[in-house]
Amino acid sequence: VQITGRSHEVDAALAVRIRSGDREALGELYDRYAAVALGVALRVVRDRDAAEDVVHDAFVAVWQKITRFDAEQGQLRSWLLTIVRNRAIDRVRGTRVAEDIDALDELGALRSTANPTWEAAIANLSLATLRDALGLLPGEQREAIELAYFGGHTYREVAALTGVPPGTAAGRLRLALAKLRQLLLGTDAGPASIPPSPEPTSGGGSP
Amino acid sequence: VSEREPMPGLTLDCAAVDELIGALTLGALESHEARAVSAHLATCLQPHDELWELVGANTALAASIEPVEPSPALRRRLMETLAVVPQEVATAAPARPATQSVPRTPAAGATPSVSAWWRSLFDPRSATFARGLAAVAVAGVIVLGAVNLSLRGSLDDRQAALNRVAGAIAAGGPAFAVTAQKAGAGSGYVINGEGQPLLVAAVPPTPTGRIYEMWLLDAAGKPVSAGTFTAKDQIVVVPLEGQLAGYTTFAITVEERRVDAPTTDPIIAGAIGT
16 A cells, blocks of 8 residues: 555556556556455445446546646646546446546646645555544544544535534544645654554544 | 625626535536536636645545445446446547547658648648647636646645746737647646746646657648657646747657657647737
8 A cells, every 4th residue: 555666666667558558567556455455445336246347447547547647747646546436436326426537637737736745645654554644633623624634524414414603614624634744744743742552553633 | 705695607706716615525516516626727817726725535434434234235226337338538638539530731841750630730631730729719817727727736836837927928928729739738828927927837748758848830731849848747738949930730749758759649739829
């Protein structure tokens, strides 16, 4: 699940090969990220068959639309997972939601933009540490993130679902991400404020 | 953030955009609000640093999920699908037809090394020419957005570049879109502002041992060097040597050293004037 400098290079090379019509390269990408993708899809749709359909469709989308991917603007992995997340939400809600690769505008590009700071943090922290950080968020912030990111709800819908004004919901999302940044990237005091967990696969503060 | 449902065509100020940064990062904006945020960022000179700090958080959320091994059948199914599903044809790169129409006005002053690409530039029927003209109308608005969205150097660098661009814009000169002629070549704007014209462009790092050379071409297609530069970061702001008056086209080539006439096809080009 880690992103390293080398991993980024491998992905960039795969993107070039996929763009040239190399199906085996897409297969290699699948081997690298199918499990991560299925984890994300399953978290959203909560049905194994439906989640596998989502993963299948997402990789097909990468194959079809690879010319829209710009390796200088983002990571292939982030792009793939954005597609997985959006397709999964489409599946659950029965509608097309947030802009996908079909309408890759500045904001879509922005969200999959390579951010060395976050990528470095993710590369150095275990799954459990990431979960622990989520677990340290105040409950209402964690709920807002869960509804927005994994539930595919807009912040206005999050507001309605949680019975708060829209501005409050937007504020919770903002505060939650700022808090995550502080926990994972240690904005004020050097390295991460919570130590890396010794057991990468042990459960943590799962929300 | 307004408590009531905002109207389409909404405009947002900096504070409102900042309030929505979390929702933006997570893809949790209403579509018309996403458009409004995009429109704001496209013209705002404020750095919106918090936005840059939070972009990427969604990747951390995805990474917090336990991977689940798919069934072996899924890979087989995927590979079977790929065998029958075609890939989209690139649209970002110029789709130069293999059977290029004969240019109406061959470039009289072109050097022997200048290829059909250069000649096609002066064929009003060519896609290259049409795209350049079409983009001019909106260039003045987009150029600041390009810097704000893409420039990720140090704050001082960004500010210096923004000041320079803002000065050129304030001088009231037109800006011309110059676009990629090869996949991934980048794009930018030539701004005819105060003093020297400026190139503001997002380009890949200069290949080792090479430089970027800028060209101004007159209506006959004769290229004149407008200076050279190298790029490490994605955004460059480069003053051109000379003025745009009398030239109709701007282009960038990759060269081993500064030369008097381009030896390669342009990576970026566009129409720059009347």
